[in-house]
Amino acid sequence: MNKDERLVKQIIPKSVDFSRWYTEIIRKAELADYAPIRGMMVIRPYGFAIWENISYLLDKRIKESGHSNAYFPLFIPESYLQKETEHLEGFSPEVAWVTHGGKEELEEKLAVRPTSEAIIGNMYSKWIKSWRDLPVLINQWANIIRWEKVTRPFLRTTEFLWQEGHTAHETYEEAQEETLMILSMYKEFVESELAIPVISGKKTEREKFAGALETYAIEALMSDGKSLQMGTSHNLGQHFSKVFNIRFEDRDQKLQYVWQSSWGMSTRLIGALIMSHGDDSGLIFPPRIAPIQVVIIPISVGNWKENVLPVAQNIESELKYIGVRVNLDAREEFTPGWKFSEWEMRGVPLRLEIGPRDIKGNHAVSVRRDTMDKEIISLDSLKQDVAEILKRIQKSMLEKALRFQLENTHEVQKFEDFKSVLDSKKGLIKAFWCGKQACEEKIKDETMGTIRVIPFKKDKEKAVGNCLFCGEKSDVLVYFARAY
RNA sequence: CGGGGAGUGGCGCAGCCCGGUUAGCGCGCCUGCCUUGGGAGCAGGAGGUCGUCGGUUCAAAUCCGAUCUCCCCGACCA
Structure with a gap:
């Protein structure tokens, strides 16, 4: 019977080898297949149907919150990408370049978009002249190329599909409000449609998006105890508006740079669905997203x-x-x-x-x-x-995942405890952090644990403690985990 | 990008060390019969330039080199 079961299931049990289970189930369930190009996959009909359901349900929310869809070019001139230094430095190792059109060498290389801030910033500078033009609330559904070193189906592929929102506002406050509104929309979407509970908060300086003022994210705990970033929302400040010269005449007739936000969620969500809900027998999709209910x-x-x-x-x-x-x-x-x-x-x-x-x-x-x-x-x-x-399945899947998340969230004070929890139980660890990048860096080097998010303050939580690494007094309680 | 492993019908593998008939096996697939409340059975059949390119040899899945792709463990990221 045991042998029969192996033949029958045709996949290695999740509990035996999580990584192999993950890749095998994707192929056996016909979600995706490897393409003959490094890091690229074909999303097969059964997998693409999930993406279609995600797109539909997310797009509805994006539109309901006042945004419109548009489409920008796949190529970005090198000079545009170079304008925001941090942005360029962040992305240059993973940009694919077009150097030839037919047999002719291009005068200026074209980047295949790794994200669209640069090309969109350029267009916004032409479109925005007055405070009356603001806010600009645009989203695009697109494919993205990032030449990643290590790839895994859905979680990190050379090409992936996503939506990216790009907004422009009159004030910092408005941009910030937008950034946080989207973050909570993402949280609501992922929890109610994908049945995956997430923690949301701010990213540290180290984990911040290249070129952003602040990055916020939602993170979810996968069933192998590792954390996955599922969506990000950035307050770009005026970084891009200054380099792309996106200016408007404000209500007091003064020339000002716009305040921007950008935010995105990708086909990685499908990977999250697989990893949060699946079991030894295979996939389990929440009804709201399931291609076949x-x-x-x-x-x-x-x-x-x-x-x-x-x-x-x-x-x-x-x-x-x-x-x-x-x-x-x-x-x-x-x-x-x-x-x-x-x-x-x-x-x-x-x-x-x-x-x-x-x-x-x-x-x-x-x-x-x-x-x-x-x-x-x-x-x-x-x-x-x-x-x-x-409906009951949808609800209880979220509850089950939430129970798992809570059971696998540990609070520690001492670094020794931190290390042993991370090694034995994995999961999320709540601990105080002094705010210094040096401590963050050293914790990472020693344990592979990184700060996933700095959660928003809740009243009832303990206000102060000691930094996990240096012991300094701190009022910043953060979530650590090993992450994908 | 470093360290390790692997590419042989659709899938999982054996053969390779030690070169030599027609490259095997299980599952799947096709045809027919028969079955069907948790992956049934029998009979017959199809499917391969052994990842790719080059070299050594009378002879290469097997030896040598290069290259592509995948997997695992690290450094980098959605």
């Missing part, structure tokens, strides 16, 4: 095509009618048992089994992927029940 498996016995199939088809169309993404697996060449495992591996949140026995009893058997709980539901109330169960 319900799979119907007809139990093929006897003349099932006459008896069972029509009922299954009826259920399928009823569920479709109420907007459930449903798939009836009526393939003859596979047994029901085979299909059960297959769809479990592929993470479908709810399975409906319907066979002769069920039809006699006017019911179907539902099986939740997240808990494997079986429930017999009446065909008369099937639509409502399925919708209800999907």
Whole structure:
């Protein structure tokens, strides 16, 4: 039986080898495949459907909060990229360059965008003349190229898809407000749609986006105990407006530089979904994002095509009618048992089994992927029940992930404890930090632990402690973790 | 980019050290029969220039060199 199980699952259990489990499940579940170019992958239909759901649900929020979509060029002239020094230094090691058009060498190299601040800044300088033109609230859905040294499907690929928002405002306060509004929108999105609880806060100077005044991020704890940055929102200050000369005449007729923000989330979110929710049997997708929310498996016995199939088809169309993404697996060449495992591996949140026995009893058997709980539901109330169960799955997946996050968050005072917790239990560690980059750096060198975020102050939290490394008095409590 | 491992039908592997018939095995795939409430069975069949390029040799999956890609562990990042 054990041997059979291995053959059947075709993937290494997550608990045995997390890394291998991660890459194997991506290929076995047909989310993505390796392309013949270093660090590049093909997002296959089942994987792309997740991205489409993410895009749709996120785009709705972006628009509802007043932003419009636009599209900027893939190429950025070298001179533009060079204008913001920090920005250039941050990105130059990973920029891909276009040097030729056909056989002719270009007079000026073109960068394949690693992010679009530069090209957008340039355009904004033409568009913005008066305070009446502000704010500019633009988002773009695009692909990005970053020549990373080490790549992993979805988590870090040479090319990835994302949305990047770029806004311009009259004042620092407005830009800051936008930056934080987006951050909380990201948090809400990831928690309610992806069922992944996140911690949000500010990044340290060291982890800041190249060219930003301040960087904020949402971070989530993956089920192997490592942290993953899932979205970032930057207050760019006037760094880019000064170098791209984005000026406007303000209400007092004075010429001013605009205040900007930029923010993004990427296909990395799919990696986060895989790593936060999956188990030894494969993927588990939260219903809101799942490409297929319900799979119907007809139990093929006897003349099932006459008896069972029509009922299954009826259920399928009823569920479709109420907007459930449903798939009836009526393939003859596979047994029901085979299909059960297959769809479990592929993470479908709810399975409906319907066979002769069920039809006699006017019911179907539902099986939740997240808990494997079986429930017999009446065909008369099937639509409502399925919708209800999907909601419950969504909710309990978030709760489960949150429980995991809390259970794996430890508070430590001493560096010795910090090291042992990081080695044995992993997870997030809350500790005080004096604010000096030297301490941050040394902690990283010794433990591989980095400051993920400086959370926003909560009233009830202890106000002061001692820096984890140097022991100096501090009122900054931060989250450390080993990160992807 | 450093250190380690690996590329052989769709997937997982054996063969390589010690060069020599027609490159094997399991799963999957195709056809037929038979089955089907947790990955059924039998019979027949298809599918490979052994990652790529070059070298050594009468002869290369096997030896040598280069190169590409993947995986793991570090330095860098969404």
